Amino acid sequence: MFKCSIDSLDKIFAEISKNATVYLPVDNDDGKAVYTKWENGVKWSNELNTVKSLKDFFFPQVENLMEFKVEGKNIEIKDIRTESEDFVVFGVRACDVRSFDILDRVFLVEPCDSYYANRREHGVIISVACTRPSETCFCNTFGIDATSPNGDITVWKTEDALYWNANTEKGKALLDKLNLDECDDSAVNEQKAKTAEIMKRLPLASLTTENFGGGKTDELFNRPEWKTLSESCLGCGTCTFVCPTCQCYDIKEFNNGNGVIRFRCWDSCMYSDFTKMAHGNNRLSQVERFRQRFMHKLVYYPENNEGIFGCVGCGRCLAKCPISMNIVKVMKTIGGND
Amino acid sequence: MSLMKEPLIPVVGVITDVRIDTPDIKTFRVVTPDGKKAFDHMPGQCAMLSIPGVGEAMFSITSSPTNTEYMEFSIKKCGCVTEWLHQAEVGQQITLRGPYGKNFPVDDAFVGQNLLFVAGGVGLAPLRSVINYCRHYRERYGTIDIVYGSRSKDDLLQYKEIIEEWATDEGVNVHLTIDREQEGWDGHVGFVPNYVKELGFDTNKTAVLCGPPIMIKFTLDGLYSLGFEKTQVYTTLELKMKCAIGKCGRCNVGSKYVCKDGPVFRFDELDELPDEY
Numbered sequence A: 001m002f003k004c005s006i007d008s009l010d011k012i013f014a015e016i017s018k019n020a021t022v023y024l025p026v027d028n029d030d031g032k033a034v035y036t037k038w039e040n041g042v043k044w045s046n047e048l049n050t051v052k053s054l055k056d057f058f059f060p061q062v063e064n065l066m067e068f069k070v071e072g073k074n075i076e077i078k079d080i081r082t083e084s085e086d087f088v089v090f091g092v093r094a095c096d097v098r099s100f101d102i103l104d105r106v107f108l109v110e111p112c113d114s115y116y117a118n119r120r121e122h123g124v125i126i127s128v129a130c131t132r133p134s135e136t137c138f139c140n141t142f143g144i145d146a147t148s149p150n151g152d153i154t155v156w157k158t159e160d161a162l163y164w165n166a167n168t169e170k171g172k173a174l175l176d177k178l179n180l181d182e183c184d185d186s187a188v189n190e191q192k193a194k195t196a197e198i199m200k201r202l203p204l205a206s207l208t209t210e211n212f213g214g215g216k217t218d219e220l221f222n223r224p225e226w227k228t229l230s231e232s233c234l235g236c237g238t239c240t241f242v243c244p245t246c247q248c249y250d251i252k253e254f255n256n257g258n259g260v261i262r263f264r265c266w267d268s269c270m271y272s273d274f275t276k277m278a279h280g281n282n283r284l285s286q287v288e289r290f291r292q293r294f295m296h297k298l299v300y301y302p303e304n305n306e307g308i309f310g311c312v313g314c315g316r317c318l319a320k321c322p323i324s325m326n327i328v329k330v331m332k333t334i335g336g337n338d
Numbered sequence B: 001m002s003l004m005k006e007p008l009i010p011v012v013g014v015i016t017d018v019r020i021d022t023p024d025i026k027t028f029r030v031v032t033p034d035g036k037k038a039f040d041h042m043p044g045q046c047a048m049l050s051i052p053g054v055g056e057a058m059f060s061i062t063s064s065p066t067n068t069e070y071m072e073f074s075i076k077k078c079g080c081v082t083e084w085l086h087q088a089e090v091g092q093q094i095t096l097r098g099p100y101g102k103n104f105p106v107d108d109a110f111v112g113q114n115l116l117f118v119a120g121g122v123g124l125a126p127l128r129s130v131i132n133y134c135r136h137y138r139e140r141y142g143t144i145d146i147v148y149g150s151r152s153k154d155d156l157l158q159y160k161e162i163i164e165e166w167a168t169d170e171g172v173n174v175h176l177t178i179d180r181e182q183e184g185w186d187g188h189v190g191f192v193p194n195y196v197k198e199l200g201f202d203t204n205k206t207a208v209l210c211g212p213p214i215m216i217k218f219t220l221d222g223l224y225s226l227g228f229e230k231t232q233v234y235t236t237l238e239l240k241m242k243c244a245i246g247k248c249g250r251c252n253v254g255s256k257y258v259c260k261d262g263p264v265f266r267f268d269e270l271d272e273l274p275d276e277y
Helices: A004-018 A094-107 A115-122 A170-177 A186-200 A217-221 A225-230 A237-241 A286-303 A314-318 A327-334 B080-087 B121-138 B161-165 B194-199 B213-224 B267-271
Strands: A001-004 A021-028 A032-036 A060-073 A074-078 A086-092 A123-128 A153-157 A161-166 A247-256 A262-266 B012-023 B023-029 B047-051 B055-060 B071-076 B093-100 B115-121 B143-150 B172-178 B204-211 B231-236 B263-268
Touching: A001 A004, A001 A170, A004 A021, A004 A161, A004 A170, A004 A237, A074 B012, A074 B093, A094 A115, A094 A123, A094 B080, A115 B071, A123 A170, A123 A286, A153 A170, A153 A186, A161 A186, A217 A286, A217 B055, A225 A327, A286 A327, A286 B080, A314 A327, B012 B055, B023 B080, B047 B080, B055 B121, B071 B080, B071 B121, B071 B263, B115 B121, B115 B194, B121 B143, B121 B161, B121 B204, B143 B161, B143 B194, B161 B172, B172 B194, B204 B213, B213 B231, B231 B267, B263 B267
Parallel strands: A021 A086, A086 A123, A123 A153, B115 B143, B115 B204, B143 B172, B204 B231
Antiparallel strands: A001 A161, A021 A032, A060 A074, A060 A262, A153 A161, A247 A262, B012 B023, B012 B093, B023 B071, B047 B055, B047 B093, B231 B263
């Protein structure tokens, strides 16, 4: 484990910036934390977490996939992929770090998505342990330890110091370059214990996944509660856009006058045209679309991924849903521990 | 450089033949620009075809894998991509990628079995690949019965091939039907599910169904009443798809993705999935 003073953070970012672009949570004009490129004078936000997760860095909201030149009856396909820049994202919370275990199992399984894989290869994630979890936090429900997040490097922040520990080869290579002072882990352990105490007292601390998981489709799919739960859902898709694990995408095209660009963009299972095709739509009402989102995270995903749930308990959907419907309410109602 | 092969990037194909099958179905023959078959597939697998600027959509490959020269797609005009394709002429280039999905178990579960194919309308397209594969390796299978129906005689897909090739094969019985009486038609008249029941097949068969949902539903009921088990009946599903590789998240039925876990399912497998297809 290594240690540095909080004041030396800018110096460290400057050092990392020599070889990679550094991004960190920074307060915008509205006081919301947003991942922002570091440069001299840019200050790390005090907010618990960013409005959107760092999903964009690896799976951008919109990205061009390929280009076509069309001339008469002829088509030329142009591979416009480029090698990603090397980048480091600092200040990532435990929940968001876990989201990449979930996304990797979608994008990196064969046939591998090269766009995502390339960014994963060039990106380094520096996580920061939580000390002030919020009332909307429930990462613990999914077995995530907010006091010891994963990532390439883990950082613990105390009042005056930062403690660094590398978890991967990539993280070790970066940490070695920073020449920080070695130290023992007593201060970190003390902080972990303190945070763990706070975690236990969080309002959602007792939320459990007990009645969910693979093999529960029969039991949960036809539950009458889906109707009442989804009744007020506007189908706005906000939950899916702020969700660090939602990965559904659309592929679309536009003609820029010089050729056709095929791009992908985030999509949402909450949208009415998500499954609409020429011969019909298998999810005609919001009940079906709403159910799909939660069944996917709580039953289908774990069924296909050794029991791992498709939610990380970051609480963004709790904070952002315009009608205050969210996965916690669904779990309590459908799971029967309301 | 980590830019490995990207599954979403297609290859260029050329339409070398357009056959007008019915008033709203055309069969397109496609090869690569250097005249070769774009890729190998197994019966029941699909391919993504696209016209840049119009869109990309999934289609079953109707030609048999035993055809080593080209691929064929029988496409019904019903949406943006298909409307555009129907206007395409020979020489038009398109893009294609694949093959996608799980095929019919022609090399294992079907071997040694008597086969019963039941199709309605454009539902013959995916079955034609299986039928011609089984006809090619005729000695591997028992009897082959084909029940095929459509609205009218003019709506029967691959009519020439059915009459001239399938119906003349030994051990292959073709049973055609159309929905309503029509001048010049002296064959059976009536809906496919009823015809299947009338024909009263022995249950010593493996059945493969493809057609409109309503046909599937009633044919299935008919087969069950004849004594067929769910484990003897297969079908192929179709849902909205974008990526075709199980990542874009829209073609799932429960925990299964039609693009990669299907499109071929056995009815006992479908029974375990929620009724959302």
